[in-house]
Amino acid sequence: MSGARTEEKGFYGVYGGSIVPPELQEALNHLEEAFEKYKDDEEFNKEYKYYLKEYVGRENPLTFARNLTEKLGGAKIYLKREDLNHMGAHKVNNVLGQILLAKRMGAKRVIAETGAGQHGVATATVCAMFGMECVVYMGLEDTKRQALNVFRMEMLGAKVVAVAQGQGKLKDAVDEALNDFVANYKNTFYLLGSAVGPHPYPAIVKHFQSIISEESKRQILEKEGRLPDAVIACVGGGSNAIGAFAHYIDEPSVRLIGVEPDQAATMAEGVPAIIHGFKTLTLLDDDGNPKPVYSIAAGLDYPGVGPEHSYLKEIGRAEYYTVTNDEVLDAFQTLSKTEGIIPALESSHAVAYALKLAPQLKPDQIIIVNISGRGDKDVEHVFKLLKERN
Numbered sequence: 001m002s003g004a005r006t007e008e009k010g011f012y013g014v015y016g017g018s019i020v021p022p023e024l025q026e027a028l029n030h031l032e033e034a035f036e037k038y039k040d041d042e043e044f045n046k047e048y049k050y051y052l053k054e055y056v057g058r059e060n061p062l063t064f065a066r067n068l069t070e071k072l073g074g075a076k077i078y079l080k081r082e083d084l085n086h087m088g089a090h091k092v093n094n095v096l097g098q099i100l101l102a103k104r105m106g107a108k109r110v111i112a113e114t115g116a117g118q119h120g121v122a123t124a125t126v127c128a129m130f131g132m133e134c135v136v137y138m139g140l141e142d143t144k145r146q147a148l149n150v151f152r153m154e155m156l157g158a159k160v161v162a163v164a165q166g167q168g169k170l171k172d173a174v175d176e177a178l179n180d181f182v183a184n185y186k187n188t189f190y191l192l193g194s195a196v197g198p199h200p201y202p203a204i205v206k207h208f209q210s211i212i213s214e215e216s217k218r219q220i221l222e223k224e225g226r227l228p229d230a231v232i233a234c235v236g237g238g239s240n241a242i243g244a245f246a247h248y249i250d251e252p253s254v255r256l257i258g259v260e261p262d263q264a265a266t267m268a269e270g271v272p273a274i275i276h277g278f279k280t281l282t283l284l285d286d287d288g289n290p291k292p293v294y295s296i297a298a299g300l301d302y303p304g305v306g307p308e309h310s311y312l313k314e315i316g317r318a319e320y321y322t323v324t325n326d327e328v329l330d331a332f333q334t335l336s337k338t339e340g341i342i343p344a345l346e347s348s349h350a351v352a353y354a355l356k357l358a359p360q361l362k363p364d365q366i367i368i369v370n371i372s373g374r375g376d377k378d379v380e381h382v383f384k385l386l387k388e389r390n
């Protein structure tokens, strides 16, 4: 599989790495060893593909958005339908791969941290499926704001630990999860939700999310007999984007485009800094600490981004743009009305950029937009946002 060139394991140019205390490094080495052993193992991959088909419902379609294409009058638009996966988003590709790895490593217990609750629910789901004990750390404030997701996790059999330390937010939940991991890594697997964190996590998450572009490349070649001119994905931590880009990175004719909220513009405004044990472009406050960011899409409010995106930007291989909340809300409604597909607010960022790009391109050009998730979870929120706007 293609990838950014790494001078040293875990580095993407100057980004990435593993800047952690020795106790944690020991746990990460243990994980890296297992990942290296299984990632090309035939039996392991057979099992992964089996569950992708039978549990997740892959492969999902690459849908030609005929109405939207006609409306915009430019490039042909195809939608990669991660919204049709079990649980309605791309996150399952990664949590499934990691839980199979956990099983091979002999782990009895899985831990995770979650902010809005999406990754916690995804982790609790596969733990239920594979009969693993599951503990999810969540900031106390977040458990109050996301009570329904807490209930979902509990219904799936997970234990949710509300972290009251610090500000009771995601960062505090991460700290607690790391303490647990260091103390218990011999029987506990720390399941990380995006293409972030110290090595080997960004490599692991990319590996499992690459199924998105493995499929879309095969599908577009079947449908059009050629590669797309651009692939567009939204960027939070960067997992759906790196998965949507992976098999095109070594195809220079394909533009790779990541889209962020303008109020969490990590790629546009971030500076190189160390965050959560790795180096990447990060939004910092005046004191040099990671800046609290905001997005109308809960899955995009991370102040950093996966290290490979920082590198792809630096070498000019990928482009990153921001869109406004108004553009996102318009895109949410436009795709719903023209195609009968309600995209997640996160995915609506990618759609919003596609609405701008397509009319600038010619009708014989092709864009793939990664629909990272479905928007049912966001309908009530959008209802309120539209009321405020009018």
Ligand SMILES: *Cc1c(COP(=O)(O)O)cnc(C)c1O
Pocket: 089, 090, 091, 118, 193, 194, 195, 234, 235, 236, 237, 238, 239, 240, 241, 299, 300, 344, 346, 347, 372, 373, 374
């Ligand atoms: C979590 C989430 C995202 C953001 O995460 P990435 O790691 O950047 O992909 C995007 N879309 C949806 C639907 C999500 O649930």
